[in-house]
Amino acid sequence: MPSDRRSVLITGAGNGIGRATAALMAERGWVVGVNDLKEEFAAETVRRIREAGGEAFPVVQNVSSREGIEAAIAAVVDETGRLDGLVNNAAWVRYxxxxxxxxxxxxxxxxVGFTGIIxxxxxxxxxxxxxxxxxxVNVASAAGFRSAPRSLVYSGIKAGVMGxxxxxxxxxxxxxIRVNAVAPSAIPTEGTEKHRSAERDAKRIAATPLQRLGTVDDIARAIGYLLGEESDFITGQVLSADGGIGIAIN
Structure with missing residues (x-):
């Protein structure tokens, strides 16, 4: 029998924005399918959610392939009897x-970032x-609106995600079925650490009207809003979660 609790699959939920979103949706009472390519990463997210009293289970699949994402979604349906939400967060990035x-x-x-989402x-x-x-909810990027050197492929993909x-x-x-996207600015995560420096962070903070870098929890809350009932009449939109950097003249 289908569960009376809503279920969601979150791809790339083994760390960073995906992990924060999984924790938030579990806290809100959703059953979370935690996808990651690495079993130990998915297991760690599931452990944290269960310790906090939420309900989650690992979904170890390569969602860059059609077969992989179909298997991941089937796993959620098999586990919960339903699928209410999907967060396309998984990415693999090189500049x-x-x-x-x-x-x-x-x-x-x-x-990973384009055909996998299709x-x-x-x-x-x-x-x-x-x-x-x-x-x-698709995770796009501020790079889909404005870009920097060494970002041709990344910016092109994220603009395509918005389309x-x-x-x-x-x-x-x-x-x-509502479909929206969140476009974060540069967010400190395990995956972006190697691209950061104190000097670069300082420049970004100075260019951001809110005068700080965003956090994974900031983005998780934006995703959670688009998944939830509060946004029931919103679809086809890209929510910029960037502290205002995209509208500032620098």
């Missing part, structure tokens, strides 16, 4: 100057109930 861009880099970034939306829409509908968010919202709206 390269235009002369240095390698085919293998482009292929892997596209598989297959995820397709599979989630097939699994969501026609009456109750569901919510899909597919709008297209999916139009097509799936009649089934009461």
């Amino acid at each position: 390269q100057a235009i002369p240095e861009i390698a085919p293998e880099t482009v292929e892997r970034m596209l598989n 297959w995820a939306i397709q599979a989630a829409a097939a699994a969501m109930d026609d009456t109750c509908g569901g919510t899909i 597919m968010t709008r297209a999916a919202a139009v097509e799936l709206g009649p089934r009461n």
Whole structure:
């Protein structure tokens, strides 16, 4: 029998924004499918959620492939009897100057961050109930609006994510499936640590109207808002969670 608790699959939830979002949605009473390619990362997120009194289970799949994301969504449906939400958060990122861009880099970034999301939306829409509908949140980036050197592939992918968010919202709206995106600015996480420095952080803080860097919890709350009932009449939108840096003239 289907559970009476809403369920959500969060990809790339083994750390960073994905882990923070998984913790938040479990705290709000959702059953969380914690996806990560690395079993130990998914297990750690699940452990933390369960210790806090939430309900979660690991979903170890490579969601860059159609087969992988279909298996991940099937695991949530098998576990809970339903799928109410999907957060497409998984990413694999490399920054390269235009002369240095390698085919293998482009292929892997596209598989994880673009085509993987296409297959995820397709599979989630097939699994969501026609009456109750569901919510899909894609994690885009401020880089989809404005960019920097060495970001051609990354910025292109994130701009594409915004485009597919709008297209999916139009097509799936009649089934009461909402599709939105969150566009964070640079957020300190385990994955972005190697790209950060005190000097770079200081420049970003100075350019940000709110005068601080964002946190994974800031982004998790934005995602949680778009997943929840408070945003029931919002679809096809990109929510900038960037402290105002995208609107500031520097």
